[in-house]
Amino acid sequence: SLSLSVQNGSDRAADVEGDAEETPLVGKACELPAVVASTEEKCVLEETLHVARSGHGTVTRVHDNPSYGSNSADFSTDLSTRGLRLQLVRGVVTSAVFLLSFIDHLMVCTGVLYHSGLECITHLRARGLSLTPGGIAHQGQGPRAKVVILGGSFSGLRAQRELSRRFDVTVVDIKDYFEYTPGVLRLFTQPENLGNLVSPLPTARSNLVVGEATSVTPTHLKVRLCQRGRPASLIDGACSQKLPSSEDDTVMLPYDYLLLGCGAGYPCAPIKPTSSESTLTCRQDTWTAAATTLRTAADVMVVGGGLVGVELAGEIAEAYPSKRTTVVTSGGALCSALPPRVGVAVRKWLAKHGVNVRFHSPVELVEASKGLVRLCSGETITSSVVYDCRGNGTSKAASLLDASSLDSRGNVIVDETLQVIRPLLYSSGSGIECPRTNGLASGGGQIFAMGDAMVMPSCTDLKLGHTAELNADVVAENVHHLESENEPISAALESEVPMRRHAASLGKYPDAAVGAPIAPRVFCVSLGETYGILVFNGIVIEGLLPAIV
Ligand SMILES: Cc1cc2nc3c(=O)[nH]c(=O)nc-3n(C[C@H](O)[C@H](O)[C@H](O)COP(=O)(O)OP(=O)(O)OC[C@H]3O[C@@H](n4cnc5c(N)ncnc54)[C@H](O)[C@@H]3O)c2cc1C
Known part of the structure; x- marks a missing residue:
């Protein structure tokens, strides 16, 4: 000036x-x-x-x-004096801008490293390895308390890692592998990459039961086995009790703590594996078929302009630039749950790659098998293939619990300690003996829910893999605390047992996980192989670097 x-x-x-x-x-x-x-x-x-x-x-x-x-x-x-002053002011401003931008980049890098670290640990854990010991070791004299974890994915595997040294942990999943959901959209165009996105579920420090949970009693999880030929030792290790021969493919798993990390459904097949894809071979067949359907389609319609919809459109546009691809979305912006800059960048990228976006077109009905979409306006639009990417469906735990534990969308309601609220359970009718109880008022085991399977009314976090893991941290901590109150221990060990806390002072989400009232928002939108948008709280960076990350 x-x-x-x-x-x-x-x-x-x-x-x-x-x-x-x-x-x-x-x-x-x-x-x-x-x-x-x-x-x-x-x-x-x-x-x-x-x-x-x-x-x-x-x-x-x-x-x-x-x-x-x-x-x-x-x-x-006095031009020389004023020129000097101008230079000084410029210097100060430039330094300030440089400093701010440095701090900005530092925060982004920290976020990226943090997120990558978490994912790295997930992969290691999925392979039965660990960077650090899995929580507190068992210190009591009696048998170890039983923890049954439903779901071997982000939340379930995190909890397995944190609890398996101290507890008798059993992981239940419909399949014997972990599949990295954030990466699966590329399998629509490159199904041969499945091997890079999966790893076997761990069996070294915990039991694995491959089967579909069908109901929950106050003391047991009922599971229909998916792989009957599985080594009996794995199932026996879970201390299951076989039901009478009419249900000989069903086991009852007793629990002191039941952790529901079974996620939610997704309307667009085959994004979430089903019980008929319990082995990797079956899953590979599914992805190969899905890729063939897309390759031979004349045109494509993606319903939903959120994170998944735009990423899928991006994969298709990059792999098949000449295929007519349309995204149908209800609002006037893409990725509206994210900072506006993300939506603008996505819109620009899609336009550049020839993807047509139809805004303000709320959808009433999608019949993907018929390639048909009916808009709320009454208009019907068709396409060779339709992908319904309108967000998560109902919690996979919805069919296991009483309706009083669910919200109107079928998600399991939890309190801030991530315990299921009002778990009125179906009666087992199996006459099976109860396992050791925790001395809880209900006389049954304690039930927690985490990740996509649950909803915590006071929390507005996006449903992400990273959030699911933070949920699991809090659940694991609370299970440790509850057990410390119950575990019979010798006087000699008394001083070594971690701080005993009353149930009323259990850790609350997200504070117990991140030490703050809100969890950091870290995620990446990938559009094709060479362009990405990284968001760390309010900071947004675009380009090749986020794509590599
Ligand atoms: C296409 C797509 C892209 C995504 N991209 C990202 C991203 O880039 N970054 C990010 O952070 N998040 C992303 N997400 C969200 C992320 O994948 C989920 O938030 C995360 O997977 C939730 O983890 P979870 O452990 O709660 O459940 P899930 O990952 O859904 O796992 C649930 C597990 O439970 C098992 N299961 C379910 N029901 C039963 C049953 N009855 N019996 C036995 N086993 C059962 C399932 O087989 C599964 O293994 C994406 C989601 C989708 C759909």
Whole structure:
């Protein structure tokens, strides 16, 4: 910023300063003030204005003032001093901008490293390895308490890792492998990549039962086995009790703590595996078939302009640039749950890659098998293939619990400690003996829910893999605390047992996981193989780097 001082003899008039206003020079014509009299004075002022213009600065414009006659005005400028001041100001501003941008990048990098670290651990854990010991070891004298974890994915595997040293842990899943859901959209175009996105479920420190949970009693989880030929030792390890021969493919797993990490359904097949894909071979067949359907389709419609819809459209547009691809969305923006800049960038990328986006088109019905979509307006649109990406469906735990534990969308309601609220369970009717109880009022085991399977009314977190893992951290911590209250221990071990806490002071989400009232928002939107948008809280960066991340 430059200012001109106006001199009237020796008197620097305060009036002039009072009348002065800051006028941006960039892109504006700047008239010399009428008070400028002589040619020499004009030259000085012209020069000053030139400096200000070239420096994108502002200059103080002096209003006409009748008290200063045109001949009495006397301007002088000390260009060298002002130039120095300008440089100093520039230097300070540049340093400040550099510092801010450095902090900004540092935060992004920290977020990226944190997220990558979590995912790395997930992969290691899925392979039965671990970077750190899995929580507190068993210290009691009696048998270890039984923890049954339903779901071997982000939340379930995190809990398995944290609890398996101390508890008798059994993981139940419909399949014997972990599949990395955030990466599966590329399998629509590159099904041969499945091997890079999966790993076997762990069996080293916990039991694995491959089967579909069908109901929950206050003391047992009922599971229909998916792989009858599985080694009996794995199932026996879970201390299951076989039911009578009419149900010989069913086992009852007793629990002291039941952790529901079974996720939610997704309307677009085959994004979530089903019980008929319990082995990797079956799953590979499914993805190969899905890729063939897409490859041979004349045109494609993706319903839903959220994270999954736009990523799928991106994969298709990049792999099949000549295929007519349309995204149908109800609102006027894409990825509306994310910062607006993300939606704008996604829109630009899709437009550049020839994807047509149909905004303001709320959908009433999708019949993917018929390639048909009916809009709320009554209009029906068709396409060779339709992918329904309108978000998560009902919690997979909905059919296991009483309706009083569910919200209107079928999600399991939990309190801040992630315990299921009002778990009125179906009676087993099996006459099976109860396992050791926790001395809880209900007389049964304790039930928690985490990840996509549950809803915590006071929480607005996006349903993400990383959030599911944070949920599991809190659940594991609370299971440890509850067990510390119940575990019979010798006097010698008393001092070594971790701090005993009353149930009323159990850890709450997210504070117990991240030490703050809100969890960090870290996620990446991938559009094809070379473009991504990374979001860390309010910070958004786009381009190749996020795509690599
Ligand atoms: C296409 C897509 C892309 C995504 N991209 C990202 C992303 O980039 N980043 C991100 O952080 N998040 C992403 N998400 C969200 C993320 O995948 C989920 O939030 C996360 O998987 C939830 O983990 P979870 O452990 O709660 O449940 P899930 O991952 O859904 O796992 C549930 C497990 O339970 C098993 N199961 C379910 N029912 C039963 C039953 N009755 N009996 C036995 N086993 C059962 C299932 O087989 C499964 O293994 C994406 C989701 C989708 C659908």
